[in-house]
Amino acid sequence: MESKSQRKTPSLISLKRIFEGTSEFTGQLFFRSLVKSLAEVLQVYGVWVTEYKTEENRLNALAFWLNGKFIEKYEYDVKGTPCEPVLGTKQICHIPNNVIKLYPSDPDLPPLGAVSYMGLALRGEDGRVLGHLALLDQKPMKEIPEVFLIFKIFASRAQAEIRRIHYENLLKQSEAKINRLLNGTMDAILELNSDLVIIQANEAAFKTFEAEEDNFLNKQVSNFLGKDSFQKILNTTPFLTTGNEQPASVWIQGHLKCLKTNGNFFPADATLSRYEYENNIFYALYIRDINEKLQNKKEIRKLTIETFLLKEQFSDQLSNNLVGKSDALKNVFVQINQVAPTDSTVLILGETGTGKELIAKEIHKRSNRRDKTFIAVNCAALPSDLIESELFGHSKGAFTGATENREGRFLLADNGTLFLDEIGELPLALQAKLLRVVQEGEFEPVGSSISRKVDVRIVAATHRNLKDAVKNKIFREDLFYRLNVFPISVPPLRERGVDILLLAETFLKKYCGKYGKSKLHLNNVNRHELLHYSWPGNVRELQNIIERAVITAQSGNLNIILDKNNNSRKTDTKKPDTVVTYDEMKKMEINNLQLALKISSGKVFGANGAAKLLGIPPTTLNSKLAKFGIKPGNNYL
Numbered sequence: 048m049e050s051k052s053q054r055k056t057p058s059l060i061s062l063k064r065i066f067e068g069t070s071e072f073t074g075q076l077f078f079r080s081l082v083k084s085l086a087e088v089l090q091v092y093g094v095w096v097t098e099y100k101t102e103e104n105r106l107n108a109l110a111f112w113l114n115g116k117f118i119e120k121y122e123y124d125v126k127g128t129p130c131e132p133v134l135g136t137k138q139i140c141h142i143p144n145n146v147i148k149l150y151p152s153d154p155d156l157p158p159l160g161a162v163s164y165m166g167l168a169l170r171g172e173d174g175r176v177l178g179h180l181a182l183l184d185q186k187p188m189k190e191i192p193e194v195f196l197i198f199k200i201f202a203s204r205a206q207a208e209i210r211r212i213h214y215e216n217l218l219k220q221s222e223a224k225i226n227r228l229l230n231g232t233m234d235a236i237l238e239l240n241s242d243l244v245i246i247q248a249n250e251a252a253f254k255t256f257e258a259e260e261d262n263f264l265n266k267q268v269s270n271f272l273g274k275d276s277f278q279k280i281l282n283t284t285p286f287l288t289t290g291n292e293q294p295a296s297v298w299i300q301g302h303l304k305c306l307k308t309n310g311n312f313f314p315a316d317a318t319l320s321r322y323e324y325e326n327n328i329f330y331a332l333y334i335r336d337i338n339e340k341l342q343n344k345k346e347i348r349k350l351t352i353e354t355f356l357l358k359e360q361f362s363d364q365l366s367n368n369l370v371g372k373s374d375a376l377k378n379v380f381v382q383i384n385q386v387a388p389t390d391s392t393v394l395i396l397g398e399t400g401t402g403k404e405l406i407a408k409e410i411h412k413r414s415n416r417r418d419k420t421f422i423a424v425n426c427a428a429l430p431s432d433l434i435e436s437e438l439f440g441h442s443k444g445a446f447t448g449a450t451e452n453r454e455g456r457f458l459l460a461d462n463g464t465l466f467l468d469e470i471g472e473l474p475l476a477l478q479a480k481l482l483r484v485v486q487e488g489e490f491e492p493v494g495s496s497i498s499r500k501v502d503v504r505i506v507a508a509t510h511r512n513l514k515d516a517v518k519n520k521i522f523r524e525d526l527f528y529r530l531n532v533f534p535i536s537v538p539p540l541r542e543r544g545v546d547i548l549l550l551a552e553t554f555l556k557k558y559c560g561k562y563g564k565s566k567l568h569l570n571n572v573n574r575h576e577l578l579h580y581s582w583p584g585n586v587r588e589l590q591n592i593i594e595r596a597v598i599t600a601q602s603g604n605l606n607i608i609l610d611k612n613n614n615s616r617k618t619d620t621k622k623p624d625t626v627v628t629y630d631e632m633k634k635m636e637i638n639n640l641q642l643a644l645k646i647s648s649g650k651v652f653g654a655n656g657a658a659k660l661l662g663i664p665p666t667t668l669n670s671k672l673a674k675f676g677i678k679p680g681n682n683y684l
């Protein structure tokens with residue numbers, strides 16, 4: 048029989064058995080098999096393999112075979128143990144005898160009855176200590192080369208496995224980090240193979256598409272995109288390269304229309320990138336659902352429109368309603384009522400200041416769009432390079448200074464009415480774009496290739512003779528005919544007779560209120576002057592004159608100042624173009640008499656009397672009044 052002190056030299060057979068015993072295992076099973084086999088082959092009391100916890104300077108046993116059985120969970124401080132020098136060298140540390148004496152502060156040695164010790168550090172490729180392999184015995188251990196050799200072979204097996212585990216852990220950590228990144232993001236990330244089949248997706252992707260693994264993974268990405276959107280992806284892939292000079296990532300122009308598994312579409316911003324791995328091509332599609340963003344945009348637009356409406360309502364309260372009872376204006380009212388409920392385009396023609404914008408507002412107010420926006424744009428008031436962006440909006444970066452996307456007046460007027468004042472001044476280049484909106488309701492904002500569709504009723508106005516403008520090739524003929532569907536001609540103020548006084552009194556009331564003046568009145572001279580002025584600036588001029596008169600009024604007297612160069616009515620001596628019937632003449636005379644009475648406040652005689660205004664004797668006037676059954680003093684307006 049062999050004595051305990053006599054150590055057997057390991058045979059090749061026992062080595063073979065060790066390799067076979069450990070080769071099929073990995074991880075903890077491998078280490079358990081390794082320490083047990085090593086202890087058996089070398090016939091030692093205990094063998095253990097550890098991992099090194101650098102920061103704590105502790106060793107944790109991955110497997111510990113002691114006296115014929117495994118010790119579970121064994122961890123200890125390195126300091127003061129025979130393992131301490133092991134970690135500092137690449138050589139085998141061998142203590143053949145008296146290990147307790149050499150390491151008196153190691154509390155574990157005496158209970159184990161340790162006499163001899165052997166250890167070797169297990170290192171990573173970079174030389175960092177990952178753990179160690181150690182053995183101890185209760186008898187002295189001679190320096191036998193075969194024992195060293197076997198120990199080294201086992202140590203290198205342990206080192207290979209501990210390295211594998213180390214890299215596996217690093218890989219797991221980095222995967223966990225990537226997963227945290229991928230799953231932490233709000234963006235859906237789809238990994239596609241070269242056939243554009245989804246092979247991987249992050250959590251956000253499953254959420255965004257409301258998908259499960261089995262109805263999402265290994266499916267063609269086209270199943271989750273609108274037809275045009277898939278085409279966009281197909282068009283983008285050829286432009287992606289992994290070369291150094293070219294970006295391997297491309298932002299997909301315009302929104303993608305993505306399809307959830309429940310059949311609902313959602314809009315998304317998307318980026319596609321390409322990479323190669325082991326000669327295979329892969330794509331990563333990053334998708335951001337922008338529904339909320341668009342909703343917010345819509346909300347902002349709604350609020351902008353509401354603010355606009357409120358402003359309009361507010362200014363409407365301050366501004367006038369369309370005032371007038373003359374036949375000329377009555378005719379305009381008839382036309383307004385006819386066209387308002389239709390969605391027809393209207394072209395309002397008339398001199399400046401005749402009330403074209405007020406008429407456009409009246410059409411809007413009487414239309415089915417009355418609860419939506421009325422937006423006015425004066426085409427003559429904006430520089431030609433700004434008008435396009437003002438009307439159609441622009442996208443960020445479209446030109447210097449375009450720092451944000453901006454919605455134009457057409458979008459603001461969506462579902463409402465857009466009043467294009469001074470349409471004759473619209474640059475020719477923009478007339479084609481306007482024609483497209485008028486015809487198809489479609490346009491592209493400046494710097495954008497995405498068409499926007501709107502439902503806008505257009506009311507245009509001009510003081511120009513558009514037919515002449517067409518002849519002179521400064522206005523497109525096709526646009527003219529599109530706009531001229533329902534023309535309304537607004538008569539100049541000088542042709543509205545009695546309306547002049549009606550308007551003057553309306554403005555007088557308004558400005559007395561505005562400037563806190565007690566009620567002021569027009570006297571007969573004022574009335575006469577107003578009626579005999581030619582009003583080149585029309586209602587706007589009248590309004591301004593009355594406002595000025597109110598501001599400068601002293602001791603209750605209005606100070607009406609008219610432009611002396613325009614103070615005569617040219618119509619007086621004009622011969623009529625058509626024959627007037629006797630009945631029409633009679634009507635005109637009655638109107639004239641009533642007007643004279645109105646201006647002179649029903650007085651027939653005297654300096655301020657109607658007879659004086661008419662230039663006939665009071666007696667003649669009286670007989671005319673009697674003839675037509677007109678009673679002086681009546682309010683004829």
Ligand SMILES: Nc1ncnc2c1ncn2[C@@H]1O[C@H](COP(=O)(O)OP(=O)(O)OP(=O)(O)O)[C@@H](O)[C@H]1O
Binds near residue numbers: 369399401403550
């Ligand atoms: N019939 C009317 N009743 C009351 N106010 C009127 C009337 N017509 C015009 N106004 C007032 O006169 C001013 C000028 O009117 P508006 O701006 O509508 O004229 P316009 O023909 O559009 O002028 P422009 O051609 O210069 O743009 C406005 O303050 C408007 O409120």
